[in-house]
Amino acid sequence: MTESRAVDEAQAAGSDQARADRAWLAQRARAAGLAPTLTVVAGTAAGWGVIPQAGLLAWLVHAVTVEGSGLAEVGGLLGLLFLVVLFRSGAVAVQEWSAAETAYRVHRHARERIYDRLLGLGPAGLGGRATGALATALLEQVAALGPFAARYRPQMVLTVIVPVAILITVLMLDWLAALLLLFAAPLIPAFMAIVGMGAEAVSRSQHEALARLGGYFLDRLQGLDLLRHLGRAENEATTLAAVGEDYRRRTMAVLRVAFLSSAVLEFFSSVAIAMVAVYIGMGLLGFVTFGPAPELTLFTGLFVLLLAPEFFQPLRQLAQHYHDRAAALGAAAELRPLDQTPSPMPAGGTKVPPPQPPHLVLERVSLRGDGEQPILAGIDLDIAPGEAILLTGPSGSGKTSLLEVLAGFRDVDAGVLRINGDPLSELDLDAWQQRLAWLAQTPYLFPGRIIDNLAPNGSMPPDAAASALDRAGATAFVQQRPEQLETRLGERGQGLSGGEGQRLALARALLRGAPLMLVDEPTASLDPETAEQVSQALQAEHQRGATVIIASHAGDLFPWVQRTIRLRHGRLVGAPDD
Template sequence: MTDPLAARAAEVQARRRRERWLGALAAPARRRLAVAGLCLALAGWLLVPQAAAIAWVIQGVLVEGLAPGGLLPAFALLGGVLVLRALLAWAGQNAAGAASETIRRELRARLYARLLDARPRWLRRRRGGELAELMQTHTDALDGYYAGYLPTRIEVFAVPPVLLLAVFWVDWVVGLVLLLTAPLVPLFMMLVGWGAEAAGREQLGELARMSGHFADRLKGLGLIRLYGRAREELEGIRHAVEGVRVRTLRVLRIAFLSSTVLEFFASVSVAVVALYLGLTYLDMIDLRGGAPLSLGVGVFCLLLAPEFFAPLRRLAAHYHDRAGALAAAAEIEERLDALPEPAAGAAAPRARGPAPGLVVEDLALRPEGAPQRVVEALGFALAPGTRLAVVGPSGCGKTTLLEALAGWLEPEAGGVRMEPAARMGYASQQPYLFPGSIADNLRLARPDASDAELVAAAEAAQVMRFAARLPRGLDTVIGERGFGLSGGEARRVGLARLFLRDPALVLLDEPTAFLDPATEADLLAALDRFLAGRTLVMATHSTTALRLADHVLELPGGRMRARAAEVPA
C-alpha cells in the first residue's frame, strides 16, 4: 500500500525537478527574457508619473481653475509617458516572443536528438502519433510559460512595491488597504494552480492518445476498408475526440473560475479605496488626523489602486501557463522515460571505427505476436571483418535474427555482444520511406551529406538506374512508405541510405530480391567494394549473393560452415 505522505513528497520532488529543467531549457534565451521583464518593469514604474500627470490636470482644472495653457507641462509629461510605455510594451512583447521561439526550437532539437538516439526496440513500443505530439502540442504548451509567465513574474516583483510606496507617500490609509488585500491573490493562485496542473496534464495526455489513435488508423486505412470496420473506427475516433473535449473544458472551467475570483478580490480592494475616499470627502470619516485630502491625491490613489493589482492578475492568468508547462514537462518525461537534456559537447561526426566481431550465445527469439519461437539455442562467433550469409526457407527466422542483431527485438533468452562497439547499419526488406523527395529520404542517414555524396551512394545502390528516368531525378517526390516506387526500388533507396551512414557492421535482408540479373550483378559488385573493412551479416535466398560471404549460417538448426565454391539453391 502506497504511503500518501511519501507519494506527496515524490510528487513535490518531481515538480521541482521539472521546474529546474524548464529553467535550464531557457538558458539560450535568458538575455531576451531579462529584456522582456525589464521592459514590463519600466512600463509599470512609469504608471506613477502617468497617474501624477492625470491627477495634476484634474486638480488644476476642477479645483484651481487653471487655463489649459498653464497645464502644458502636465500634458507634455502625460504624452511622453504614454508614448514611452507603448514603446516598452512593444519591445517587451517582441523580446518575449523571440525568447519563446528560441526555447521551443531548442526543445524540438532535444526531442529530435533523443528520438534519433533511441534504440529501435524502444521506439517500437511507442505510438508514432504520441511521439509526434511531443514536437507539436506539448512543445507549444511552453509558449505561454516563457512569453508570459516568466516576464510577468519579474513585473510582479518589481512594479507593485514601487506603486505601493508611491501610494503610501501620499496616503497611508490607501497604502494599508492595498498591502492587506494583496496576499489574497497569490494565495488563491497557488491553490488553483495545483488543480490546473493536474487538469492540464490530463488534457495533454488525452490529446497525445487521440493523436496516436488517429495516426494508427491512418496507417491501417486500407485494412479498415477491406474488413468493413470504418463505422466502428469512426466511433472510436469520436470517443477519443470527446475525451479531449471534456478535459479541455475542464481546464477552461478552472481558468475562468480562478480569473473570476481574482477579479473579485481586486475589485473589492479598489471599491474599499473608493469608499474610503468618498467618505473622507464627505467628512463622514477622518483617518488622516485632520489633514486635508485634495482631489488630486484621491485621483492619484484611485488610478494606481487597480494598476497595483494588474500585474498580480496577469500573473494569475499566466499561472495557468505555468501549470500547462509543468504538465507538458511531465508528459514528455513519461513518454521519453526522462526529460531530454542537451547533448554534451559539440556535435562532431563520429568515426566509423574498426570492424566489430559478433558473439551470439544461446539465442532464443520469438517475433512479436508469434505463438512460438523461430530461433532456439543459437550460438556462433563472427570475427571482425567477416562476411556471414544466413540462409534457410522462408519463416525460419532469418529476418528475426537480423532484427535481434539490430536491437529491434528483445531476445527471450541468450544475448548478442558486439566487440568492439561500432556503428551499425540495417537495410531491411521494407525500409520506411517518408513523404518527400528521394534525396530527402537519403539524407535521413546523413543530413550533412553533399550532393556528390548523395549521387555516389545512389549510384552504388543502383538507385540511379530508375531515378534517372524520373522527372526530377533524386528530387522526385514520393509518398508515404515509398508510394510511387516498386518494392525493389524502395529497397535500393534503403540500401543507399546504409551506404551514406557508413557503418562498421552491415546487416542486409534480401538486398537483391526482385532485381534482374544485370542490376543484381552491378549491385553486388558495389557491395563488395563497400564491404571492405566491414563486418557483414546478410539474409538471402540468392545463390549469386552468397558469393559475397565467407561463411554460411543455415537456419533452422544454426549450423555454420565456410562457403563452398558452389552452394545449392
C-alpha cells in the same frame, strides 16, 4: 494498511515527478539568456511609469477644477504627461519584443534538444514509440514552453516589484488606503494557488490526451488502406471521434479552470478597489473623520484612486499567464521523460575507424530484454574483413538485435564488440556508422522525389544512381513512371509497393559503397526473380571487398555466402553452452 502505504507511495512519487518537471522546465527557460531580464526591466519601467502618469493626471484635474488654472498654466503638465505616456509605450514595446525573443529562443533550444535526443536514441530506441506522439511532442508540447518562460516567469517578478512601488507611493499619500490594498493583496495569490493545483492536474491530463490523439490519428491514417480492406474504416472513424471528444472535454476542463482563476482574481481586486473608492469618496465628503481622511484633497484622492487598479494590474496579468505555467508543466511531464531517456547506443569515444572492411570480434556479448529471456546470450563470433555471413534462425532468435549491436544502435549489457581490435566504446560512433550501410527490414522512405531518397544528403552523379538502381533491381519500376527519378513519393514511400520500396532502399544502401553492409531480410517482400537480383547485388558488394552480413529466413537465396550462423533463443546453435 497496505492500501494506505500504496497511496502514500503514489503521492510521494507524484510529488517527486512534479518537482523534477519544474526543475527541468526551469533549465529550459534558462536557454533564453538575457532576454527575460530585459522583459523584467522593461516591464518594471512601464509599471513604475504609471506612478508619475497618475500623479500628473491627478494634479492636472486638481489644477483645472480646484485652482481654476487655464490652458497656459497647465501646458507644462500636459507636455510632461505626454512624455510619460510615450515612455511607457516604448517600455511596453520593448517588453513585448523581448518576450517574443524569449519564447523563440526557448522553442528553438527545446526542439533542438529533443530532436537531438531522438537522434541519439537511434532506430532501436525509437522502435516502440508512436510517430504521432513524437510529432506532437516536437510541435505542440514544445510550443507550450515558450509562454511560460516569456510571460509567466517575468510576470512573477513584476508582480512583486510593481505593486510594492505603488503601495509605497499610496502609503506616503494615505496610509489607510494603503492598508486596504495591503489587506486584499494576499488573498488573490492564495486563491490562485488553490485553483492552480487543479489547473496543473487538468493540463497534464490534456497533454497526455493530446499525445495519445496524435499517435492514434497518425497510426490509423497510415493504415487506412488496411482498415478499408478489413471493413473497419467506419468503426475506426467512430473511435477517433470518441477520442477527439475526450480531448475536447479535457480542453474545456482546462478552460474552466483558467476562467475560474481569472474570476477569483477579478472579484477580490474589484472588491478592494471599490473599498478604496468608497473610502476616498466618503472622506472627501466629510463622512469619514478618522485617520488621514480629513486631510484628503482632490489631488491625493484621485491619485490614490488612479493607482488602485494599477496595484492589481500585475496580479491580473499573472492570472492570465497562470494557465501558461499549468500548460508548460503538463508539457514537461511528457517531454522530460523523453529528454532524459537513456540512449541504447554506446557512448563511443574519439578514435576514427579506418575506411577498410573491418575485423569484427564479439566476445561473450549479451543483451537483456524486457522479459526474463535474454535477447542475446554469450555470443562469441569472429568475422574476418571482407567475409560474407548469413544469419538464420526463427523469428525472435536475435538476428536483428545482433545486427543492431554491430551497427552501434544498441549497447551490449555484457561482453565487448571489438572493431579491428578496438572496443566500440573507444571509437567515434558517428564515424563508425558512416563506415557501414544499413538496410532495415522495414526501411524508411522520405516524402519527396525518388532521387532525394537515393541521396538524402545531396546530389549524386546520374551514372551512380542508374547503376545502384540497376543492381538493386529497381530500374524497371522507376523508368515506368513518367517523371522517373523526379517522381514524388508520399509519406513512408506512398506510391510504391512494399517490394519496390525495399529495392529503392537497397539502391540507397548500395550507393554508399560502404566497407560493411548490414542487411535485415532484404528479400522478404520480393518475388523470386527480383529476390535473385537483390542477392546478386549483395554478392557484387562482397566481391568488391565489403563485409556483408545478412539476416534472412531465405538462406537458399544466398548460396554464395562463406558462412552460415544459426541463432536460437539468442544463442549460437552449436555453441558449447547451447
